Amino acid sequence: MGSRESVTGAEDASTRDAAMESFEEFQQNAVKAIEGDSRKLSSVKDGMAMFVDSKPGKRGERFRYVPVASLSSVADDLVNGAVEHSEYTGFVLPSRGYAEFTVRPSRSIPLRRYIERFNWVSDDAECGHGFIPSELTRPNGREVESNRIGFHVHSPKERACVELSRATATAMFLTDPWPFAAHYPENSLRVYTLKVFVEPSPDGASVFRQTTDVAARSIFELDIRNGIHFVLEPRERLRVSFEASPGVTSPKIRFPRLKPPREVAALFSFASEASDNPPFIFLSYYQVLESFLPMAHKQDAVKALRVALKDPHFDEGKNSSVLALLNSIERLKQASEEDQLKVLVRDFVREEKLKEFFDDADARHFAKKGPIVGIPEISFHPKSEPLSVQVAKRIYALRNRIVHAKDDPKYAPIPVLLPRSVEANNLQPDVALARVLATEALIHGQG
């Protein structure tokens, strides 16, 4: 899938017509295939052909670049059905059983520096794929250090291969709006991708599943066996933020009056640190709620027992009265986490705060056909359950989808909600709801 033409000295051209005129016929055909009906060649500069979306989207025109030397290979991949991966940055080409994923180090250092500091050693792959690791030589103190960069490994049993190597022109074209620098070998913006090869199949979904699975497993093993930390780049990354709105330029500060237990305050703050991982933020707020469950439950139990004791029919001399009391204590002791959460939301969260929240919230998100599957909707139908009960049920179900709580058989068949998935990227409204609940619980838990 590398470039199949020799690097030709393409002439600079400032218009499509001028560029096409300077191209040979096979290049003209490649350009037409790449253009399809959604983009147009606009110019050629320094050996890079620039394409512009012919119907600019919301964010305006998007530029994509193809080295002139790679026009045919990119056209070939597109004609054969290369499409962007729906969850991660990268693309899938089912008819060739191929997928390519952008990876990045989990720490904030440039990918190139992270990858090129290792001298990669891997099993020999006898699969027939041509793979030659890039050789990188640089002075290191007095010595000259030479690293082999990348790997290609093969499983005869799974009939699959994984490779770490420089990004292909097609990957750059489909996924990165500013890739032009990456195609010059010595440029500092060298980009590497993880490539997965499986059996070609007309079933696009199956190739999609298999390649994504192998990519995820590779990332996992690099971490667990080699201590090399990569993440697949999610296609869209939601940043959840509850920062003061841009209009607030003079925040009014007071001496802190709330006195939450330190560990609870730490959990609340931790949510703000995990800004690009919505399920994580949600769980941090959920843990704040969790820490108030025993308190809410105890207060509720004391209240219930007081009522029972004040009952004029309660007769401490009668066994049936004492047994009834014992039963209600047993019942309270056996309350599930979900029931305790219902009590917490009912007693610790002001109803008007919930109403306020849902007045401003996106109703479609919380409705039956919202983007997060398998969790109860919030309904404002007069016959629906009290808002506090609905909210508690939803929050509890969502928590179970994230931690995949097998302890509660009710939720066992529901798929886990993965961080950085499409659903995770849609989680903002539920995270906001959890934050409201956590804030209310902190206020009411002040004693």
Ligand SMILES: [Zn+2]
């Ligand atoms: Zn191979």
